[in-house]
Amino acid sequence: MSDQPTACVLIIGNEILSGKTQDTNLQFLGFELAKLGIRLAEGRVVRDEPAAIIRHLNETRREFTYVFTTGGIGPTHDDITAECVAQAFGVPLDLNDDAVQRLQRSGRPLNDARLKMARVPRGAVLVDNPVSNAPGFRIENVFVFAGIPSIARAMFASAIPMLSRGAPILSASVDAFLREGDFAAALERIQQRYATVEIGSYPFNRDGRLGATLVARGIDRALLGKVVEEITAAITSLGGETHVP
Amino acid sequence: MSDQPTACVLIIGNEILSGKTQDTNLQFLGFELAKLGIRLAEGRVVRDEPAAIIRHLNETRREFTYVFTTGGIGPTHDDITAECVAQAFGVPLDLNDDAVQRLQRSGRPLNDARLKMARVPRGAVLVDNPVSNAPGFRIENVFVFAGIPSIARAMFASAIPMLSRGAPILSASVDAFLREGDFAAALERIQQRYATVEIGSYPFNRDGRLGATLVARGIDRALLGKVVEEITAAITSLGGETHVP
Numbered sequence: 001m002s003d004q005p006t007a008c009v010l011i012i013g014n015e016i017l018s019g020k021t022q023d024t025n026l027q028f029l030g031f032e033l034a035k036l037g038i039r040l041a042e043g044r045v046v047r048d049e050p051a052a053i054i055r056h057l058n059e060t061r062r063e064f065t066y067v068f069t070t071g072g073i074g075p076t077h078d079d080i081t082a083e084c085v086a087q088a089f090g091v092p093l094d095l096n097d098d099a100v101q102r103l104q105r106s107g108r109p110l111n112d113a114r115l116k117m118a119r120v121p122r123g124a125v126l127v128d129n130p131v132s133n134a135p136g137f138r139i140e141n142v143f144v145f146a147g148i149p150s151i152a153r154a155m156f157a158s159a160i161p162m163l164s165r166g167a168p169i170l171s172a173s174v175d176a177f178l179r180e181g182d183f184a185a186a187l188e189r190i191q192q193r194y195a196t197v198e199i200g201s202y203p204f205n206r207d208g209r210l211g212a213t214l215v216a217r218g219i220d221r222a223l224l225g226k227v228v229e230e231i232t233a234a235i236t237s238l239g240g241e242t243h244v245p
Numbered sequence: 246m247s248d249q250p251t252a253c254v255l256i257i258g259n260e261i262l263s264g265k266t267q268d269t270n271l272q273f274l275g276f277e278l279a280k281l282g283i284r285l286a287e288g289r290v291v292r293d294e295p296a297a298i299i300r301h302l303n304e305t306r307r308e309f310t311y312v313f314t315t316g317g318i319g320p321t322h323d324d325i326t327a328e329c330v331a332q333a334f335g336v337p338l339d340l341n342d343d344a345v346q347r348l349q350r351s352g353r354p355l356n357d358a359r360l361k362m363a364r365v366p367r368g369a370v371l372v373d374n375p376v377s378n379a380p381g382f383r384i385e386n387v388f389v390f391a392g393i394p395s396i397a398r399a400m401f402a403s404a405i406p407m408l409s410r411g412a413p414i415l416s417a418s419v420d421a422f423l424r425e426g427d428f429a430a431a432l433e434r435i436q437q438r439y440a441t442v443e444i445g446s447y448p449f450n451r452d453g454r455l456g457a458t459l460v461a462r463g464i465d466r467a468l469l470g471k472v473v474e475e476i477t478a479a480i481t482s483l484g485g486e487t488h489v490p
Binding site for chain 2: 117
């Protein structure tokens, strides 16, 4: 999977780190990016502090094909993402006429706070927000989305046409009702034979029945089927039941 | 809050980035650390790749008072956290007699795969796991926990006596039924007057009623009460209803 585009999600917001809010955008983006053949390679969760946001933006935009930020693009004082992105790229934050027009559609008075949501780094293009009116934006390989999940999801859908895709990353899995320690050696031998397939073991406890979901991920559907077949045969030969979820 | 100990959570596992699994350990740790006066300052989500894990371990253990890792300490081939921690610290991975004894309690055959869970970096001390038997461990300022939430929580509880605490980070909040753009300026003026309090605005849509939860965080309970009072008065003067959650 080495020629897949890669991505990093930068989750911006004190509320995620304080425990107030459970992030769900990372899981959503990881799942959706895989369908587009883009490998979510890393996530970072950063506080509303300019120095930290700018540093992580600059580190990750150089390392990954795409960076998706969530959070911090509203009208309040703790919404500092756009300003930080501008600083990371060394460009001014400009009032964007198109964004102003979109905000006007809401019919609410366009005071300074609301106008802040129309300021984007110079060179950025807007990303549609069909849920509310304040847009996200893209500058080079960085996409800036809202933190509210319904809006982040809508912005991601708007951004899809802007993304280069790879071969979709597929998965196949089987549940094994056997303890990990009992099948780990057999599973490792299968992994060693299939370097292009990524095999993961995720233990579960279902009403006291211990087992693990064994997941094979890769871009070749037939090969994934073959790997899961071999895993199933190995589990069976060790006396474990299997179940295709 | 500048003299609080700080922490970073390093979430290790492809399943979190592929979208297969929703992480919940970050929120739990952020919430619990705040009670101990330890500020969760950053989170990172890393794939099961040695170079990435080692790099993030070394970056974060130097930057934060504590690093908590979750995931990758089971018996299967994709469990590589202990090995990576040893490499990050430049020490060998030793079989730990105490850990071997704990694993023996399970009554399962101690094959190579299970013995892997008894290998810890030289110099590490074990962290009890009252849920299953395989322990976590601590080396210097790095705590290594399982990824399964029930076990991660139990290991955190076991690790609490090893942590230096700060003044507990408290919060007070009020729900404002007013749009963020309508109160942002007033809220910013309040934030500017209270540098030691961190004020956040988190918009919501409750059955079509738009508003925001306004959260004040800090270590001085009386001051937080005063800030929330001022916020409430400001919202009211702008014609917004408020509700204490």
